[in-house]
Amino acid sequence: MKVFVTGGAGQVGSTLIDMLAARGDDVLAIDNFATGRRDNLAAHAKVKLVEDTIVDGAVVDRLFEEFKPDVVVHTAASYKDPEDWGTDALVNAAGTANVARACKNHKVGRLVYFQTALCYGTKPTQSPIRLDHPINPVNSSYAISKTAGEHYVQFSGTDWVTFRLANVIGPRNVSGPLPIFFQRLSEGKKCFVTPARRDFCFAGDLARTVVNAVDGKGHGTYHFSSGKDVAIRELYDAVVDAMQLNDRPEPEVKPLGPDDAPSILLDPSRTFADYGAIEFTPLSEIARLAVSHWRQHGVQGGYTHLKLEKNER
Numbered sequence: 001m002k003v004f005v006t007g008g009a010g011q012v013g014s015t016l017i018d019m020l021a022a023r024g025d026d027v028l029a030i031d032n033f034a035t036g037r038r039d040n041l042a043a044h045a046k047v048k049l050v051e052d053t054i055v056d057g058a059v060v061d062r063l064f065e066e067f068k069p070d071v072v073v074h075t076a077a078s079y080k081d082p083e084d085w086g087t088d089a090l091v092n093a094a095g096t097a098n099v100a101r102a103c104k105n106h107k108v109g110r111l112v113y114f115q116t117a118l119c120y121g122t123k124p125t126q127s128p129i130r131l132d133h134p135i136n137p138v139n140s141s142y143a144i145s146k147t148a149g150e151h152y153v154q155f156s157g158t159d160w161v162t163f164r165l166a167n168v169i170g171p172r173n174v175s176g177p178l179p180i181f182f183q184r185l186s187e188g189k190k191c192f193v194t195p196a197r198r199d200f201c202f203a204g205d206l207a208r209t210v211v212n213a214v215d216g217k218g219h220g221t222y223h224f225s226s227g228k229d230v231a232i233r234e235l236y237d238a239v240v241d242a243m244q245l246n247d248r249p250e251p252e253v254k255p256l257g258p259d260d261a262p263s264i265l266l267d268p269s270r271t272f273a274d275y276g277a278i279e280f281t282p283l284s285e286i287a288r289l290a291v292s293h294w295r296q297h298g299v300q301g302g303y304t305h306l307k308l309e310k311n312e313r
C-alpha cells in the first residue's frame with residue numbers, strides 16, 4: 001500500500017510511519033519541522049520524507065501526482081503559538097483544504113484526519129462527550145482552524161475517517177504537561193498541577209488503530225479515548241516515579257482557570273464497536289518510555305495552544 005503522511009516527523013505521524021514501514025508499506029511524508037523532529041523518523045528504505053509545507057497547494061499536488069497514494073493520513077497541524085492565528089488558519093484550514101482537494105482530484109481511496117476535543121468547547125455539556133455533542137470551537141485559533149479542516153475533509157468527496165482525540169502522549173509528545181513536567185523536574189524546578197482530569201492515551205495505541213483505518217476499517221467520526229480520566233497529579237506522579245527522583249518534590253496546586261474544563265472525557269463506544277477493544281497502555285509505562293527517550297535524545301516543546309496555561313489540546 002502507498003500511504004502519504006502529512007506531519008510525518010511529528011508524534012502521531014512518525015509513530016504510524018514506523019508501523020507502516022515495518023509491515024512493508026511505501027510511505028511518503030511531508031513535514032516543515034514546525035513542531036516535528038527529524039530524529040523521530042529512522043532512515044528506512046520504504047520511507048521518504050520531503051521537507052516542505054502543505055500550505056503550498058502546488059507542492060501538495062505535485063507530491064500526489066508523483067506518488068499516487070492509496071491512502072492519505074493527515075496529521076500535520078499548527079498550534080504552537082496561540083497568538084499566531086494566521087499560521088493556524090493557513091496550515092489547519094487552507095493546508096487541509098489543499099490536502100482534501102488533492103485527495104479528490106487524485107481519487108485517493110481514503111483520508112484520515114485528527115480533530116481536537118476542543119471542538120466541543122471548554123465547557124462541554126456532557127461527560128462523557130458523545131459524538132453528537134454540539135460543535136463549539138470558538139475558544140482558540142487552533143480549535144477554530146482544526147474544525148474548518150475537519151469540514152474540508154468531510155467535503156472532499158473521499159472516503160474519510162476523523163479521530164477526535166483525547167490527550168495523546170508518548171516519547172515524541174511536544175505539547176501539554178508531560179514534556180513540561182520532565183523538563184522542569186530535570187532542572188530541579190517546581191511544577192504546578194490543577195485539579196483538572198484528562199484522558200491521556202498513548203500515541204502507539206492510537207497509531208495501531210490508525211493502521212486499521214488505513215486498511216479500510218470504520219468510516220466517519222470517532223473518539224479516540226479510553227473513556228477514563230485521571231488527575232493531572234497522577235501524570236505528575238508517574239513522571240516522578242519514572243525519573244526515580246530521590247526526593248519526591250511536591251507540585252504547587254493551582255485552582256482551575258476560568259476556561260479550564262474540570263474533565264474532558266470522550267465517549268469511545270463507537271470506536272470500540274467498529275475497531276474492537278483497544279488495550280490502552282498504562283500511564284506508568286507511557287511515562288517510563290518518555291523519560292527514557294528524553295534522557296537519550298533530549299526533550300523539546302512543552303507548547304500550549306491556549307494563551308493561559310492549559311493541559312489539553
Ligand SMILES: NC(=O)c1ccc[n+]([C@@H]2O[C@H](COP(=O)([O-])OP(=O)(O)OC[C@H]3O[C@@H](n4cnc5c(N)ncnc54)[C@H](O)[C@@H]3O)[C@@H](O)[C@H]2O)c1
Binds near residue numbers: 052077091116167174
Ligand atoms: N497530541 C494530542 O494530544 C492531540 C490532541 C488533539 C488533536 N491532535 C491532532 O493530532 C494530529 C497529530 O498531533 P501530534 O501530537 O502528532 O502533533 P505534532 O506537533 O507532534 O505533529 C504535527 C506535525 O505537523 C508538522 N507540521 C506543522 N505545520 C506543517 C506544515 N505547514 N506542513 C507540513 N507539516 C507541518 C509539524 O512539524 C509536526 O511534525 C494533529 O493534527 C493535531 O491537531 C493531537
